[in-house]
Amino acid sequence: MSDTPSASDLTALRDIVRQFAEERDWQQFHTPKNLAMALSVEVAELVEHFQWLNTGEDHELDDKQRTGIRHELADSLVYLIRLADRVNVDLYDAVIEKMQLNREKYPVEKVKGKSRKYTEY
Amino acid sequence: MSDTPSASDLTALRDIVRQFAEERDWQQFHTPKNLAMALSVEVAELVEHFQWLNTGEDHELDDKQRTGIRHELADSLVYLIRLADRVNVDLYDAVIEKMQLNREKYPVEKVKGKSRKYTEY
Amino acid sequence: MSDTPSASDLTALRDIVRQFAEERDWQQFHTPKNLAMALSVEVAELVEHFQWLNTGEDHELDDKQRTGIRHELADSLVYLIRLADRVNVDLYDAVIEKMQLNREKYPVEKVKGKSRKYTEY
Amino acid sequence: MSDTPSASDLTALRDIVRQFAEERDWQQFHTPKNLAMALSVEVAELVEHFQWLNTGEDHELDDKQRTGIRHELADSLVYLIRLADRVNVDLYDAVIEKMQLNREKYPVEKVKGKSRKYTEY
Numbered sequence: 319m320s321d322t323p324s325a326s327d328l329t330a331l332r333d334i335v336r337q338f339a340e341e342r343d344w345q346q347f348h349t350p351k352n353l354a355m356a357l358s359v360e361v362a363e364l365v366e367h368f369q370w371l372n373t374g375e376d377h378e379l380d381d382k383q384r385t386g387i388r389h390e391l392a393d394s395l396v397y398l399i400r401l402a403d404r405v406n407v408d409l410y411d412a413v414i415e416k417m418q419l420n421r422e423k424y425p426v427e428k429v430k431g432k433s434r435k436y437t438e439y
Numbered sequence: 440m441s442d443t444p445s446a447s448d449l450t451a452l453r454d455i456v457r458q459f460a461e462e463r464d465w466q467q468f469h470t471p472k473n474l475a476m477a478l479s480v481e482v483a484e485l486v487e488h489f490q491w492l493n494t495g496e497d498h499e500l501d502d503k504q505r506t507g508i509r510h511e512l513a514d515s516l517v518y519l520i521r522l523a524d525r526v527n528v529d530l531y532d533a534v535i536e537k538m539q540l541n542r543e544k545y546p547v548e549k550v551k552g553k554s555r556k557y558t559e560y
Numbered sequence: 561m562s563d564t565p566s567a568s569d570l571t572a573l574r575d576i577v578r579q580f581a582e583e584r585d586w587q588q589f590h591t592p593k594n595l596a597m598a599l600s601v602e603v604a605e606l607v608e609h610f611q612w613l614n615t616g617e618d619h620e621l622d623d624k625q626r627t628g629i630r631h632e633l634a635d636s637l638v639y640l641i642r643l644a645d646r647v648n649v650d651l652y653d654a655v656i657e658k659m660q661l662n663r664e665k666y667p668v669e670k671v672k673g674k675s676r677k678y679t680e681y
Numbered sequence: 682m683s684d685t686p687s688a689s690d691l692t693a694l695r696d697i698v699r700q701f702a703e704e705r706d707w708q709q710f711h712t713p714k715n716l717a718m719a720l721s722v723e724v725a726e727l728v729e730h731f732q733w734l735n736t737g738e739d740h741e742l743d744d745k746q747r748t749g750i751r752h753e754l755a756d757s758l759v760y761l762i763r764l765a766d767r768v769n770v771d772l773y774d775a776v777i778e779k780m781q782l783n784r785e786k787y788p789v790e791k792v793k794g795k796s797r798k799y800t801e802y
């Protein structure tokens with residue numbers, strides 16, 4: 319991806335997030351360890367929107383919740399992209415690679431429709 | 440992004456993850472609430488790699504840890520993309536929008552080099 | 561509690577956990593920051609048991625899951641007690657104090673039976 | 682512990698937390714799954730206090746942070762106790778049992794002073 323930034327929105331977002339941190343001289347706080355913690359905190363703010371709901375499907379949400387979920391999804395991706403940047407992981411390539419491993423780990427014929435298999439793997 | 444999938448690797452990954460779930464008939468388990476929980480669990484597996492390290496910089500890691508971090512970053516993004524898909528959020532647009540709010544929330548002149556400001560905002 | 565350790569199982573557990581760490585010379589790794597991360601990782605292992613279940617009520621669990629939940633609850637409490645010990649917080653006193661604040665924050669007449677109130681507070 | 686409630690502050694706190702929920706008719710929201718999510722959210726609020734700090738030792742904290750950490754520790758224990766109550770786990774017995782397993786898993790002679798062993802186990 320890195321050699322075709324024009325075709326990659328993940329690379330574009332990486333550069334936007336990197337510039338945001340550099341402009342504020344926040345690289346000093348952005349160690350991989352600190353970014354992993356910050357990511358977990360943002361994801362928990364996302365989880366908080368769903369904790370007392372039945373399923374979180376659209377009909378259970380009001381506009382304030384929809385906007386909050388949208389913003390927490392964005393903040394979570396910002397920290398995920400920033401952490402990947404700091405540890406030199408190309409997220410697109412990493413997902414393509416991991417999804418192949420997931421296909422081997424969860425063969426359709428063994429796990430289709432089974433959450434038990436899902437959790438026991 | 441959704442109208443220009445060829446230019447969007449986030450959209451390409453969304454489609455790969457969506458197909459993976461559909462082939463296994465896992466949509467029934469992929470409620471927004473369950474996906475938010477699963478995302479938080481994957482992110483914790485990422486955090487686990489850093490919990491006893493000083494900063495998590497590359498020189499503190501061995502190849503086994505680097506691979507683990509790469510895979511957990513991928514799994515985290517997979518669930519983040521899947522959750523965004525289920526709640527109809529375009530992640531690229533959401534991040535562009537949220538980063539503008541972040542620029543207003545953390546003006547360079549007020550927060551430059553200050554983690555205290557960072558945490559107190 | 562601290563003045564009546566014999567009547568306090570939280571104090572007894574604090575001493576057991578403290579000794580476990582000291583025997584292994586792990587105090588060096590047990591900074592408040594690292595312990596907070598470790599606690600979040602253990603809690604995620606607890607969450608993992610419930611992520612694909614409907615409610616997590618007993619009839620949805622098998623013995624392997626019940627044992628796993630019991631062990632993750634224990635590990636979570638171990639790190640919570642260890643962190644409280646490192647930051648000099650008496651957990652019993654802290655909960656008594658916080659529950660009084662919670663009573664004032666969530667008056668029965670305003671929040672009875674309402675999850676919306678619950679989440680909006 | 683359950684046969685000597687008067688000597689158990691964990692049992693006393695369990696009863697206080699149980700009454701708090703019953704008075705508000707919140708048992709309907711307190712499924713094990715929802716409580717596990719709520720616990721993870723409270724723990725993340727605790728983690729948030731430490732994410733940009735070096736170690737979180739006392740000299741890095743101000744009184745506002747000390748109070749915040751105290752309150753988040755309390756809220757985390759409240760949900761941990763509530764969840765244990767809902768899944769019928771005696772936390773004192775569970776920790777005593779798990780610490781014995783931990784002693785066998787991390788023998789002093791093998792892990793003393795080693796975080797690497799710690800993380801690799």
